[in-house]
Amino acid sequence: MNTNNKFGPRDRPTVRASDGLASEAHPGVGMASKLAGLFPSSLVNYMIALAAIFSLNFILPRLMPGDPLQAIYGQEALVVMSDEMEAQLIRQLSLDKSWWDQLLAYVLGVLQGDLGFSYYYREQVSQVILGALPWTLLLTGLALVLATAIGLILGIESGYARGSSLDRGLVAGLMFLGGFPDFFIGILLLLIFAVSLQVLPISGATSPYAGHEGLAHIVDVLKHLALPLSSMILVQLGGIFLLARNTIVTLLEESFILAARAKGCPERCIKYAHAGRNCLLPLTTATGLRIPQLLTGALFIEIVFSYPGVGSLLNTAIDARDYPLIQGILLVITLTVLTANFLVDMLYSRLDPRVRYAH
Amino acid sequence: MTLSIRNLRLSFGKTEILRGIDLDLEMGDCLALVGESGAGKSTLGLSVMGLSRGSASGEICFKGRSLFGISAEEFRELRGAEMAMVFQNVEDALDPVQRIADQIAEAIKVHSSSTRARDASRLAVRHLSNVGLNKDKAGMYPHQLSGGEKQRALIAMALVNDPDLLILDEPTASLDALTKADIIELLRSAIVGRMCMVITHDLSLAASLAERMAVLYAGRIMEMGRTEEILKGPRHPYTRGLIRSYPAMDATKDLQGILGQMVHGLPGCPFHQRCTQRIDICSLEVPKQTEKEGRIIACHRGGIVPLLEIKALSLTLDCYPVLRDLNISLCEGETVALVGESGSGKTSLSKAIMGLYEPDRGAVILEGRRVEKRDSAFYSRVQMIFQNPRESVSHRMNVLNAVIEPLLVQKKGSHEQRLQRAKKVLSMVELPIDDDFLKRYPHQLSGGEVQRVAIARALALGPKLLIADEPTSALDPSVQAKILKLLMNLQDRMGLAILFITHDIALARKISDRMAVMQSGRIVEEGATNQLLSHPSHPYTRRLVDCASGRYDGGNGDIILDRDVAELIAEPGDQSALEKYC
Numbered sequence: 009m010n011t012n013n014k015f016g017p018r019d020r021p022t023v024r025a026s027d028g029l030a031s032e033a034h035p036g037v038g039m040a041s042k043l044a045g046l047f048p049s050s051l052v053n054y055m056i057a058l059a060a061i062f063s064l065n066f067i068l069p070r071l072m073p074g075d076p077l078q079a080i081y082g083q084e085a086l087v088v089m090s091d092e093m094e095a096q097l098i099r100q101l102s103l104d105k106s107w108w109d110q111l112l113a114y115v116l117g118v119l120q121g122d123l124g125f126s127y128y129y130r131e132q133v134s135q136v137i138l139g140a141l142p143w144t145l146l147l148t149g150l151a152l153v154l155a156t157a158i159g160l161i162l163g164i165e166s167g168y169a170r171g172s173s174l175d176r177g178l179v180a181g182l183m184f185l186g187g188f189p190d191f192f193i194g195i196l197l198l199l200i201f202a203v204s205l206q207v208l209p210i211s212g213a214t215s216p217y218a219g220h221e222g223l224a225h226i227v228d229v230l231k232h233l234a235l236p237l238s239s240m241i242l243v244q245l246g247g248i249f250l251l252a253r254n255t256i257v258t259l260l261e262e263s264f265i266l267a268a269r270a271k272g273c274p275e276r277c278i279k280y281a282h283a284g285r286n287c288l289l290p291l292t293t294a295t296g297l298r299i300p301q302l303l304t305g306a307l308f309i310e311i312v313f314s315y316p317g318v319g320s321l322l323n324t325a326i327d328a329r330d331y332p333l334i335q336g337i338l339l340v341i342t343l344t345v346l347t348a349n350f351l352v353d354m355l356y357s358r359l360d361p362r363v364r365y366a367h
Numbered sequence: 368m369t370l371s372i373r374n375l376r377l378s379f380g381k382t383e384i385l386r387g388i389d390l391d392l393e394m395g396d397c398l399a400l401v402g403e404s405g406a407g408k409s410t411l412g413l414s415v416m417g418l419s420r421g422s423a424s425g426e427i428c429f430k431g432r433s434l435f436g437i438s439a440e441e442f443r444e445l446r447g448a449e450m451a452m453v454f455q456n457v458e459d460a461l462d463p464v465q466r467i468a469d470q471i472a473e474a475i476k477v478h479s480s481s482t483r484a485r486d487a488s489r490l491a492v493r494h495l496s497n498v499g500l501n502k503d504k505a506g507m508y509p510h511q512l513s514g515g516e517k518q519r520a521l522i523a524m525a526l527v528n529d530p531d532l533l534i535l536d537e538p539t540a541s542l543d544a545l546t547k548a549d550i551i552e553l554l555r556s557a558i559v560g561r562m563c564m565v566i567t568h569d570l571s572l573a574a575s576l577a578e579r580m581a582v583l584y585a586g587r588i589m590e591m592g593r594t595e596e597i598l599k600g601p602r603h604p605y606t607r608g609l610i611r612s613y614p615a616m617d618a619t620k621d622l623q624g625i626l627g628q629m630v631h632g633l634p635g636c637p638f639h640q641r642c643t644q645r646i647d648i649c650s651l652e653v654p655k656q657t658e659k660e661g662r663i664i665a666c667h668r669g670g671i672v673p674l675l676e677i678k679a680l681s682l683t684l685d686c687y688p689v690l691r692d693l694n695i696s697l698c699e700g701e702t703v704a705l706v707g708e709s710g711s712g713k714t715s716l717s718k719a720i721m722g723l724y725e726p727d728r729g730a731v732i733l734e735g736r737r738v739e740k741r742d743s744a745f746y747s748r749v750q751m752i753f754q755n756p757r758e759s760v761s762h763r764m765n766v767l768n769a770v771i772e773p774l775l776v777q778k779k780g781s782h783e784q785r786l787q788r789a790k791k792v793l794s795m796v797e798l799p800i801d802d803d804f805l806k807r808y809p810h811q812l813s814g815g816e817v818q819r820v821a822i823a824r825a826l827a828l829g830p831k832l833l834i835a836d837e838p839t840s841a842l843d844p845s846v847q848a849k850i851l852k853l854l855m856n857l858q859d860r861m862g863l864a865i866l867f868i869t870h871d872i873a874l875a876r877k878i879s880d881r882m883a884v885m886q887s888g889r890i891v892e893e894g895a896t897n898q899l900l901s902h903p904s905h906p907y908t909r910r911l912v913d914c915a916s917g918r919y920d921g922g923n924g925d926i927i928l929d930r931d932v933a934e935l936i937a938e939p940g941d942q943s944a945l946e947k948y949c
Contacts, residue, residue, distance in 0.1 A: 272447030
């Protein structure tokens, strides 16, 4: 992850270019630097991280004592496996060849989307994961966006009215909520809305065999999404809110806020266009850091709500000791986290003009 | 009256930051607000803009509307449109994540919703080019601009809606001299036809922008008047302290600070704790602002007190006129250097003041009262130090006895108190106060130490006026420098007025506020030291200055005399001789 975006507006890296430098760094630059500008130089860092993860995934089963095939597929899978199948797998994984050939086979396989064969589901691991991934992405993506948006707005309003009853109420309430583990809130919501009030479905992502089409299908999906999504948002909200609020409180002391007031900017404009806009910077950084936590949170939530996402899948895979599936899921999750962080990096350099020239 | 502030008070919690400000600004006026940090200058500017957070009372009237009566929205519409503020270019006065042009376009758009975004940006770019930032710069972010360019952008932002009132808050602080000159040039054209307040601690900026100046201290206006006059002749002790501590290019005297620190919320005159001429009433009552000759001063003592005035003093010794119709005055806390060649009557004057000679005519007026007889009260106000300390300090007395002697003569205090006082004055002149040192005799001390003892002795009675007759000419330059620093420190601490008699112009230049040039028993020229030395008007002064600067070829060997003396020497009616001598 790019270290530069760990700075809030208070302790940002000082990239004050002098006159000459600024004019050099500005437009009228060549194609090469324009291309370089599209991707932060931290791209290299991501490549290194990726290579490390692939290597670990490749090396770990082979370092385990005993038969690598056993390490890769697990004891139980081998017991029911026919000799024929075993020979085919050994050939496929190049286990009878040198390490170098094994690595090549592995990398080629991964690049083609081949993560191995799920013994439990009797299907390609990639296929199994692809079936579950959209649900998880829908859940976590929406939770991320909504929690950030709601936290930001509440934080701005609260920080702006610092010390008011609104501010005090929000701080106390959201800190209380943020103290609970994800699954606890999930269970609580489940008990209240699905079991007691019975206004929302208790589990799953869609109503089975309902055969909804079009709009009805969307409503159905949203209905099922409501509870897991709410519990994820509620847990995330506290941290985002507090960060946004405290950033706003310090930002309001900055002289550009005073200058904006002196310009005659209305309150709304000061709140959102100036303070809020600058508040996005530390918030983006924090969001990037929160993504892994969000994904692990999703694992629990999915289990609580039997939501057919990657979390539930991982749960099943662990129960069934479906090693290829577990490895595949971990790989996909790390890839997702890396991609998300990369996007946050890109977003940050869009948001803060000062880091664009920091590399 | 377009902006009038009446009895403006503003407090943060219990501390009152502004304590009754009265100000008037007409269209086209530019007023500088100067003072130390924390004096309330910026707070005053912000309260006019309605941006100060404290609770205010009083009255601010802007173009006939009371600003305290209007709603927040009405005030917002005024801000940026009719009154604008240029902020200091430190930290982030510009939003770091928005382009310059966008920030200026915003200032346009918040005041006219009908303006389209594209027109606003076009206008913004034009305004930026007016302040000297081209189109490329307009598209940049604040961090890509230099300090001077950011200041220009801030100025453009304030001017964009053509406001009637412009408040400049330290507009050139943190800029180098060349950039500062450019910005001042720009500001000069920007303030034309507007009301303008310049908040600064930079006196040269105040001088180059504002024709009027108000000196603020702890939320009160201490002195207000024409900038030029205030800088030339400050009447309030605080103003004088500010000017003395400002490193101006044309100042010759060493920098002197104002002792102590600003404290808000003191009863009485806010400055009284640091004032060297305070009297009892200063800590009890807030001084009223009084206007005299176009200068407003808030001081119970009417500003800096004239300490000594000598009027038409004449002295004849052995039928020879030594002092002739001599006039000189000395204010509290001021150093006047009396220069002139030997025999011009400098020492005679000092002796006449001390009462060692009885003048024929004229008056010595001390603190407003004519001195009839030199009693103990007189000598506890006026003391003298002499050229040769080894002669002026008796070799039969040890340090303690020498310092205690004036107290014994005046029968002041008990033995204990006298000892305490002696130790105090000795530590004031930075001498040790251990018993060993107190028992030393002058021959056991160095020249510089003996002179310090002499100064301590002079200070023992707590005088206000010190006549120093060549106090350092017997000392080597390094010791001399220390003694002079000491005298200037004492001046800071006690408000000591010093009549410094010397023939060393270079020395006088570094230590005196004013200089009086003496020739043949009269003062031929007098004025502020820097003025007098850079533009000497009397030929005798010119000669002195030339000789002191090492230019000896100026004269043709003739002695230049005062007109009266020349008349005595020259034949009656011989005009050419007269001209030659004068």
